Amino acid sequence: MLLVTWTAIRLIGKKSISNMTSYDFAGIMLLTTVTAEPLVYKVPSKASVGAAVIVIIIVLLGTLSLRTRFYNMDSKPTIVISGGHVQEKELRKGNMNIPLLLSELRLKGYQNIADVKYAIIEPNGKLSVVPAPEARPVQPSDIAIQPFPVFLSFPLVIDGQINDENLSFFQKDEEWLMQRLMTFSINDINDVLLAQIDSQGQLYVINKSKDLQTPNIF
DSSP states (O other): OHHHHHHHHHHHOOOOGGGOOHHHHHHHHHHHHHHHTHHHHOOHHHHHHHHHHHHHHHHHHHHHTTSGGGTTSSOOOEEEEETTEEOHHHHHHTTOOHHHHHHHHHHTTOOOGGGEEEEEEOTTSOEEEEEOTTTSOOOGGGGTOOOOOOOOEEEEEETTEEOHHHHHHTTOOHHHHHHHHHTTTOOOGGGEEEEEEETTOOEEEEEOOSSOOOOOOO
16 A cells, blocks of 8 residues: 555655645545555555545646636635735735744844735745845846856766766766766776766766764764
C-alpha cells in the first residue's frame, strides 16, 4: 500500500503543502485514510480502488481549475489593505485579525501599515505585499546603474558522478572536464563533491573535504 499511496500522490501533482488547494488537501487526507484501511481489514484491493477513485477526482478538479471559468473554483485573492487602509470586512472573511495581520507584515519587513499600498491574502493563504512607492526597496533603475546579469548554473559532477546530459548540452566531453578539473588540483573525479558550469562557460568546483574541523556550536 505504500507504493499505491506514493504513486497516487505523484499523480496528484508536485505541490508543497503550503501551495495545496482545499480540494488537494482534502483528497490527500482521504487518500491516506483509505490506503491505511488494509492495516485493519486486510483487504488491499478495495483500498487500491478507493485510492484510484480519489486520485481521478482530484486530477479532474485540478484540470477544471486550469480553465478560465474555474480559475476561482477554490478561492480567490482578497485585498485586506488598500492604500494604507485596512479593509476590515475582507479581513474577517479571511479569518485574520489585526495582530495576525501585523505579524505577517513584520515577517515581510514592514513595521507600519502606512508603508503598505496593498496587502493581499492569496488563494494558498499566504500574504503578499505591494509596498508604497516611498517604502519599496531601491531598484537599480532608480539610481541609473546597470545591474550585473544573472547566469543559471548547471551541475556537471555531483558526488563524483558525471552528468553526461549536461556535459553534452554544453558540447563538452569528459576529457575537457578532466583537463579543467586539473586546474583546480583535482586528478580524480571521485574527489569532486560538486562541479557546476554557468551559461557563460565559467566552471565552479567544490572538492570533497576530508577530516574537516568545525567549531563546536552550543
